[in-house]
Amino acid sequence: MHLKPLITTAFLATTSLAITDRTGDVLNGAEVINSLDLNDVPSSAVTRYYLRAGELNGGFPLHLPIFIARGPKETLETGKKLSVSGTVHGDELNPIRVVQKVFENLEINIDKLNGTVIGVPGINPMGIYLNQRNFWTASDSGFLTNINRVFPGTNSSSGGNGGNVIAYNLWNYIWGNTSNVDVAIDLHTPSSGSGSSLWCYADFRLPYVERLAKLLQPNILKIDPGEPGSIETTFVRHGVPAITVEMGIAKTWLPDLIDRTYDFVIRVMDDLSMLSGNSSTQHEPDLSKTFIGNTFQGVRSTYGGFIESLVTWDQDVKAGQELGRIRNVWGDVIQILRAPVDARIHQAPIDPSVEPGQDVFSLVYNSTDPSCIDGCVL
Numbered sequence: 594m595h596l597k598p599l600i601t602t603a604f605l606a607t608t609s610l611a612i613t614d615r616t617g618d619v620l621n622g623a624e625v626i627n628s629l630d631l632n633d634v635p636s637s638a639v640t641r642y643y644l645r646a647g648e649l650n651g652g653f654p655l656h657l658p659i660f661i662a663r664g665p666k667e668t669l670e671t672g673k674k675l676s677v678s679g680t681v682h683g684d685e686l687n688p689i690r691v692v693q694k695v696f697e698n699l700e701i702n703i704d705k706l707n708g709t710v711i712g713v714p715g716i717n718p719m720g721i722y723l724n725q726r727n728f729w730t731a732s733d734s735g736f737l738t739n740i741n742r743v744f745p746g747t748n749s750s751s752g753g754n755g756g757n758v759i760a761y762n763l764w765n766y767i768w769g770n771t772s773n774v775d776v777a778i779d780l781h782t783p784s785s786g787s788g789s790s791l792w793c794y795a796d797f798r799l800p801y802v803e804r805l806a807k808l809l810q811p812n813i814l815k816i817d818p819g820e821p822g823s824i825e826t827t828f829v830r831h832g833v834p835a836i837t838v839e840m841g842i843a844k845t846w847l848p849d850l851i852d853r854t855y856d857f858v859i860r861v862m863d864d865l866s867m868l869s870g871n872s873s874t875q876h877e878p879d880l881s882k883t884f885i886g887n888t889f890q891g892v893r894s895t896y897g898g899f900i901e902s903l904v905t906w907d908q909d910v911k912a913g914q915e916l917g918r919i920r921n922v923w924g925d926v927i928q929i930l931r932a933p934v935d936a937r938i939h940q941a942p943i944d945p946s947v948e949p950g951q952d953v954f955s956l957v958y959n960s961t962d963p964s965c966i967d968g969c970v971l
């Protein structure tokens with residue numbers, strides 16, 4: 594893996610010169626585009642587009658909603674470019690409201706915006722439609738694709754299926770293969786069935802990622818080497834600072850976490866001098882409630898059954914402490930789950946049904962194993 598050594602190399606990336614390719618269609622009042630050149634987007638305005646992202650079987654076109662906020666004309670060159678995306682997993686809905694709120698703010702404050710913000714409130718319209726995590730492809734008897742494992746994507750001429758094409762078109766035609774993005778924030782929630790508070794993954798090896806993660810003021814900050822094919826890691830491996838933010842609970846809008854994440858995006862814009870007239874003093878993140886750890890460890894069920902939790906997220910536990918009991922359908926306790934180490938609970942079940950091999954609880958701590966210094970998931 595090659596990481597660019599300095600954030601400045603990312604900041605120097607030039608803006609794509611390709612002209613915006615419009616299909617001529619207008620959908621829900623927004624122009625439909627195949628690709629985007631930021632020079633063609635109105636300055637001092639928030640503009641809505643739909644990115645054409647391939648077709649479904651039967652020829653039904655697939656469209657991704659895209660917000661672009663551009664400050665005054667010259668700030669396209671002089672200011673930073675931020676991407677805020679979410680809901681690449683279709684059941685993780687808190688991110689959608691965060692992106693909407695950021696652009697509600699930018700509508701009002703557009704003349705003060707020093708730079709450009711790209712917002713993608715729902716990367717996976719198919720997953721949102723199905724109310725589940727993955728993209729559904731109908732051919733080959735039907736199968737699911739986790740779009741957050743296939744970035745930077747594959748086009749259909751190279752054999753990419755629907756989920757791959759979404760990734761390819763977003764990566765190349767909106768994010769311009771990073772040329773339209775200096776810093777990226779990708780918003781998620783934990784998978785359906787588990788709950789948490791606010792936390793993030795951050796690959797500290799790339800400059801500015803640690804600062805970005807600390808500006809979130811999360812409950813848990815996971816030092817992490819990243820996941821190949823994810824949006825965060827694809828940006829990081831192209832030298833663009835990025836984090837994955839995890840907001841509480843899938844399929845559930847949590848106003849508190851939405852507000853905390855929205856405030857974070859505003860702090861990042863401030864930190865990148867994207868809000869002229871705002872504080873010029875460096876924001877000192879309040880980390881008094883933040884647990885920083887390099888290791889996640891799952892506590893697994895050996896059986897299928899029903900979990901009775903004795904602990905919840907953000908609680909500290911001692912090695913050997915009982916976390917929960919798995920009962921069979923008769924109510925007999927068939928397994929007691931215990932903490933393997935002193936740690937903090939980072940995710941706990943909200944769905945009582947469990948199956949063999951499932952990470953029922955997830956713990957966070959600092960491993961002393963030198964191979965975990967950049968992050969481990971056990």
Ligand SMILES: *[C@@H]1O[C@H](CO)[C@@H](O)[C@H](O)[C@H]1NC(C)=O
Nearest residue numbers: 671672673707865866868869
């Ligand atoms: C706009 O952003 C650029 C790049 O970060 C910075 O050099 C400049 O001072 C900012 N301008 C204002 C008015 O904040």
Ligand SMILES: *[C@@H]1O[C@H](CO)[C@@H](O)[C@H](O)[C@H]1NC(C)=O
Nearest residue numbers: 746747748749750751752761
């Ligand atoms: C498809 O992707 C490949 C690899 O990025 C590229 O070489 C090719 O030009 C693309 N084809 C089309 C039609 O965009």
Ligand SMILES: *[C@@H]1O[C@H](CO)[C@@H](O)[C@H](O)[C@H]1NC(C)=O
Nearest residue numbers: 765769770771772830831832
């Ligand atoms: C995307 O950018 C990387 C550098 O960040 C470059 O190596 C690669 O060739 C680019 N890909 C395309 C399809 O332009």
Ligand SMILES: *[C@@H]1O[C@H](CO)[C@@H](O)[C@H](O)[C@H]1NC(C)=O
Nearest residue numbers: 698702705859863868871872
């Ligand atoms: C400026 O910063 C404050 C606090 O950091 C925030 O409440 C406000 O919304 C920011 N201004 C703009 C234009 O967003």
Ligand SMILES: *[C@@H]1O[C@H](CO)[C@@H](O)[C@H](O)[C@H]1NC(C)=O
Nearest residue numbers: 816884885886887958959960
């Ligand atoms: C874990 O290690 C990091 C430094 O790598 C440190 O900042 C953090 O405070 C440690 N966390 C705990 C809970 O001790």
